[in-house]
Amino acid sequence: MDCAILDKFPYARDMAITFCVRNSGLPVKTVLEARRCGVVWDSSGIVLQNVLIAPVPSPWLDFIGLRDQLFPNSEMLFPTVNGMQYYQCKYSTRIKKLLAEAGQKTTPSHPKRMTEGQCQALINLRFRYWRQDYQRKLAAALCSFWGLRSSEVAKLKKRDVDFSARSLHLRATKSQEDQNVPLLSFLIEYLECYTAYLPEAHSPLFINMLGAQWERRDVALAVSRWGAELGIHDLTPQKLRASLGTMLSEDNVPPAVAAIILRHKDPATTLRHYSKRQFNDARKCLEKIDKEELDKPFRQDGECDEVPSLI
Amino acid sequence: MDMSQIDLMMDNFERYLLLQRNRAPATADGYVRDAKLFVTYLLSVRDDLNLPDLITVEKFQGFVIYLRGRGMKNSTITRRLIGVQRFWKFLYKRHMVKHPPETLDDMDIVVKKVRNCTEPLSPINYAMVRKAARDGLRDIR
Numbered sequence: 418m419d420c421a422i423l424d425k426f427p428y429a430r431d432m433a434i435t436f437c438v439r440n441s442g443l444p445v446k447t448v449l450e451a452r453r454c455g456v457v458w459d460s461s462g463i464v465l466q467n468v469l470i471a472p473v474p475s476p477w478l479d480f481i482g483l484r485d486q487l488f489p490n491s492e493m494l495f496p497t498v499n500g501m502q503y504y505q506c507k508y509s510t511r512i513k514k515l516l517a518e519a520g521q522k523t524t525p526s527h528p529k530r531m532t533e534g535q536c537q538a539l540i541n542l543r544f545r546y547w548r549q550d551y552q553r554k555l556a557a558a559l560c561s562f563w564g565l566r567s568s569e570v571a572k573l574k575k576r577d578v579d580f581s582a583r584s585l586h587l588r589a590t591k592s593q594e595d596q597n598v599p600l601l602s603f604l605i606e607y608l609e610c611y612t613a614y615l616p617e618a619h620s621p622l623f624i625n626m627l628g629a630q631w632e633r634r635d636v637a638l639a640v641s642r643w644g645a646e647l648g649i650h651d652l653t654p655q656k657l658r659a660s661l662g663t664m665l666s667e668d669n670v671p672p673a674v675a676a677i678i679l680r681h682k683d684p685a686t687t688l689r690h691y692s693k694r695q696f697n698d699a700r701k702c703l704e705k706i707d708k709e710e711l712d713k714p715f716r717q718d719g720e721c722d723e724v725p726s727l728i
Numbered sequence: 729m730d731m732s733q734i735d736l737m738m739d740n741f742e743r744y745l746l747l748q749r750n751r752a753p754a755t756a757d758g759y760v761r762d763a764k765l766f767v768t769y770l771l772s773v774r775d776d777l778n779l780p781d782l783i784t785v786e787k788f789q790g791f792v793i794y795l796r797g798r799g800m801k802n803s804t805i806t807r808r809l810i811g812v813q814r815f816w817k818f819l820y821k822r823h824m825v826k827h828p829p830e831t832l833d834d835m836d837i838v839v840k841k842v843r844n845c846t847e848p849l850s851p852i853n854y855a856m857v858r859k860a861a862r863d864g865l866r867d868i869r
């Protein structure tokens with residue numbers, strides 16, 4: 418089982434409980450004891466113990482997704498990570514712990530008596546729990562769409578994302594010179610959202626569980642795990658870069674443009690590494706000649722049936 | 729020459745690479761390691777580490793055979809030789825060895841280039857990966 422899910426689940430569950438209690442007015446105990454069959458929900462609202470909660474609190478969606486992954490057959494609505502009944506005393510302890518983690522006062526900790534500031538602080542904690550997941554997806558996208566090298570991804574910082582110029586500034590490049598890559602429009606929205614959580618301009622985009630900036634191997638590990646989830650084993654950033662280079666070559670992208678995308682100083686490097694086209698073209702050419710020869714009528718005297726045109 | 733002198737020489741070599749040759753720290757570190765491996769080789773053949781003859785064509789050729797004997801790949805051997813050649817050049821420029829550095833060709837050494845290209849994903853898998861990467865980003869909020 419993915420450890421990241423187990424880390425996220427208790428937070429998502431506690432947040433879902435907190436907002437269900439706050440928005441429904443039901444006692445905590447009643448919400449904790451709710452059964453899966455006693456809940457109906459859609460995008461407009463949740464009916465829990467015959468009480469309507471509308472609109473759907475955002476933590477609910479996180480929670481439902483994780484619960485269905487971890488406990489698809491559990492009868493309990495809010496189980497513990499072991500699939501057991503979750504009790505109020507444990508819930509209170511966990512909420513106090515979360516409030517402390519968010520830098521808030523631990524009292525009041527009852528959902529109905531919590532201040533708006535406390536609630537917002539709890540919501541803001543979400544990024545901390547989801548960050549590893551986000552990082553993996555972001556690293557995979559950077560390697561897939563831009564063919565970035567693992568060292569380049571690992572060393573990215575918030576200041577390297579230039580939204581006004583729509584470009585990504587790479588510092589730890591292979592040539593040891595700073596380079597820029599154009600940002601694709603679909604990524605800008607997500608990067609804006611992601612970087613908004615980072616406090617300082619020099620905050621690393623990617624950190625490990627201890628808070629240190631990623632190393633090259635962390636990128637490789639993240640891409641490999643992400644690939645395994647897709648059913649592709651031994652996926653590496655190098656493979657994604659090679660795939661991008663090959664795709665550009667197959668799509669007849671001019672070598673000079675492909676070299677800019679792959680950040681090769683000399684387009685000859687791009688041709689040398691990624692161009693399989695010439696070989697395939699040679700094969701096609703030979704096959705075409707062969708087919709034309711077969712189609713031509715053949716006469717014993719070696720002459721062709723075609724009448725030579727007079728000039 | 730004793731080991732403390734060797735260590736001092738290696739420190740000077742690293743400083744030279746970083747400050748004079750403007751190499752990246754990782755490159756300088758790699759070259760120093762290569763030079764240390766060369767010294768290890770000399771010790772293994774009971775060389776007396778005398779400075780004017782610390783590196784000669786014969787010793788360099790012996791080093792190549794030593795590396796091959798350790799089962800290293802050609803690409804690794806090439807990398808090691810580059811570091812040692814740079815070390816040789818460093819010593820020669822400082823008049824610490826009398827033999828000038830020579831190219832592999834002049835020393836009659838051949839290390840065949842083997843290109844080990846990374847195999848790309850199949851077009852179907854790569855398309856799937858790109859789609860999944862794009863879809864995955866939607867979770868960021």
